[in-house]
Amino acid sequence: MLRALALLLLCQLAGEALSRQFGLPVPGPVVGLVILALGLGLFARSRPGFDEWPIARLSDLLLGSLGLLFVPAGAGVVQQFGILGENGLALVALIALTTIITLLATVGTFIGVKRLMERAGS
């Protein structure tokens, strides 16, 4: 488990270094994700029992409690509600409306394109 944690940190560190050094618009942890996925993807084809690997179990632990990691930032948010000020109500309505629009546009495109491809394939 300790080695798995070190591997995650190492990938993130490499990602941060690449992102900063080359001025990538991609944030460091996302670059780290790509590095780890490429490494594991090439590796896993010849390795059975991947789910039991320490890195897989650590990932399940972290992603199973992903919500916890947003609590510190969220608690700060409540203290900053003052800056919402007079725009508060308009902002809440705007967030609700546009989040629904975004969800619908994304899921609609995903399913629409998938059906078009299936129809073209058959």
Place this chain on the structure above:
Amino acid sequence: MNNPFSLWVYLSATPLLWLTVTLAAWIGADFLALRAHRHPLANPVLMAIIAVALVLVATGTPYPTYFEGAQFVHFMLGPATVAIAIPLVRHRKAISDNLVPLLAALVVGALVAVLSVVLLGELFGLPKDVLMSVAPKSVTAGVAMGISEKVGGIPALTAVVVVTTGIFGAVIVTPLMNMLRITDYAARGFAAGLAAHGIGTARAFNVHPLAGTFAGIALGLNAVVTAFIVPPVVAWLV
């Protein structure tokens, strides 16, 4: 025995107490969410944030003092993002099977997310700096605050908006998709991660592992795409 008040004065300034409060609030909130059979309204992130906020307000604890303890949890956001590589590898067949719909949904979703909030925000009469702060609202907090700063928004306001978007998206996504009778968990998860970043992804992992994986992909890809499209969109529209 020491005066209990002086013990409180000592403990309330230690990272230990606030780290413990954060974990305890989460465990309590997640337990309640489980007891509510993961009902969308019983969102554990929202409940835990309310619990922590109530403790901070009741004890008059300043946020920076709290954050000294909570930062250890906050720090794990980075390694957790890297850890999304594992479900990605695990579900690589589902991803390659859905590659074209996934990329199409990414482009459309990212554009709609930014355009809808900027255009409707203008219609609602929001000031310029607020519009720039809300433009990257669908991407994960750290990235969104960076984008907001770059285009002249208020990063602190962006943080508020991003967390609110995440919670709202996580609460609404399941009833919305059920109402539309969408059963494709890859598509549902992808929409949750794109519109509601990590909080939507956390919800998706609670609903279905495949949904969680596609949410993670959307979260990662949208952070990149939105970083590219926000500057030209606000320059053009605002």
